[in-house]
Amino acid sequence: MSIVSQIKPLITKELKTLYQQEFEESNLTVSTTKPEFDGDYTLVLFSFVKQLKKSPEQLGNEIGDALIKSNPEIFTAYNVIKGFLNLTIADSYWLNFLQANYNNHQFGSKPANAQKVIVEYSSPNTNKPIHLGHLRNNFLGWSVAQILKESGYETVKTCIVNDRGIHICKSMIAWQQFANGATPQSTNTKGDHFVGDYYVKFNDEYKKQVEELIKGGMKKEDAEKEAPIMKGTQQMLVEWENGKPDVIDLWKKMNGWVYEGFDVTYKRIGSDFAKMYYESETYLPGKKFVEEGLKQGVFFKKEDGSVWIDLTAEGLDEKLVLRKDGTSVYITQDLGLAQEKYDDFKYDESIYVIADEQNYHMKVLKLILQKLSKPYADGINHLSYGMVELPSGRMKSREGTVVDADEMIEEMVNVAKNKTEELGKVKDFSQDELIELYDTIALGALKFFLLRVDPKKRMIFNPEESIDFHGFTGPFVQYTHARIKSILRKEQGTKDLPTGQAGKAQVGNSLLQLEKDLIISLEQYPTAIEQAATEHNPSVVAIYVFNIAKLFNSFYTEHSVMNAESEEKKHLRLKLSEMTANVISSGMKLLGIRVPERM
């Protein structure tokens, strides 16, 4: 149990005995004391002032006295400044904590809570190679699932592959017209890039044809409809839906190339899924919902045969759920998929990692399922994240203005390689070890960069400035870990810390400020995970892990571990170092980032 959650009941208890009044623990504000004041944790007193009709100073003194008197093993001192009661926690408390947890690899993880949560993420489109925006999605989804798992949830990762539709036909028709039978093998191109190139080619050709038609005197809107390549694409979609064998074959062949390419990238970035769903298989079942909704009177049919839901009472619009020709739209498919996922996994909560441009869509999806009284409707949760933009604006696959994931990773690997060689600290590494190290650093930098920001905020990435390896970055944290490991390699095994009053003298008169800061910070790790889990926000972990690395580096510069003032101090610091390394390692793992032993 965290120190804060131990302190709060003690305070409410004292308040009750002192003033005969009940206070909710949730109304107490207890936070770490600002560095410029004495103390470890601070209670804000203002909220009681009115209710108890006493001055903050008097209140602070009375509460402080009472706390120390009844809990001398926890509180050793206090001071009141303005409306703040600063409490000092006993060194022995911190030492006991360190002794109990320095080697605890489960620190921060919670026992199973019998809740199942399903995380749908990645969800690629089979004619677009993975770009930086998709990476944010992949890293977020993976990390949130991992954080929830650490918090005791059973987690299931899934993926819906957008493998059908008019856009897919675009790359198919471009391949037919321009490829002359070329394949990824014949051109030595990664499959997803190969297909993506034809998607871009389609758009180039389409633009050209439209311009020609306009030059020939046609209106723009008409030209866009009449361009031969577009008409061919629409024809192809009809043929696909009718199951025309050679279209289906081509579709399978090209999707196959894409999946081969995706597999390589997924493996590299560590994305994995318990189950893949394919839209080509889920786009029909949603129609059952339409009948069901009509029967329940949740949906209504217009004269032309199209089916709608009226959400104006909820402040939204009327929304189409089935076209007049009876074919399903995006939301119809999602209704079907939600049901299918529930049938498969019986989840308590279903998280969708989808960009914020779909906020409205997801709101509608949840609302419809609620109106249909689906048991899983309330558990639907949209993890909405902001787009990754370039300084010039949004990335567009169609226009080829994207930061390609594979290229980005390669670039980061090169930076890692150059820097490592320049520093020359691992000259004895084998080729395999070097490759693994470059990969660890490169992906660490990339993942940290994308995860350190609050998901819901959009972020701008400037390709001109490659991702830094200094400061608030993955490599900084990794470096700190390597540094600690280097110390730990020098000393095998540590002695137990002396506890109690007698032992306190042996460790030194008291903990030094940086030692204590580090322990306090380590103690907060489970709280950070908890916050990250409830908020579905990995940046909480990233920020935490960075702060503790930074703190350790200050400590490291200021105090020697191996040449400590005494044997006891040395072992105290070894434990402090070991626990810091463990917490860094497990925190980074929650972000999907490995930490090296040396770098």
Next chain:
RNA sequence: GGCCCGGUAGUUCAAUGGAUAGAAUAGGAGUUUCCUAAACUCUAGAUACAAGUUCGAUUCUUGUCCGGGCUACCA
């Protein structure tokens, strides 16, 4: 037009309604007989604007200005 987000140092990001708004980078000045200088220390620099609620507002409310998204019988 309507609806939904966002606006914090030059830049990229923090801050359960609480103390003098934190970091990182870029800028300036330093640190290596001693555990990894991918580090550390010091320095300078910001809440778009205006009201309101409050003992206290970056945080809550309203308005203005700016940016983005959605508002498809596309997905």
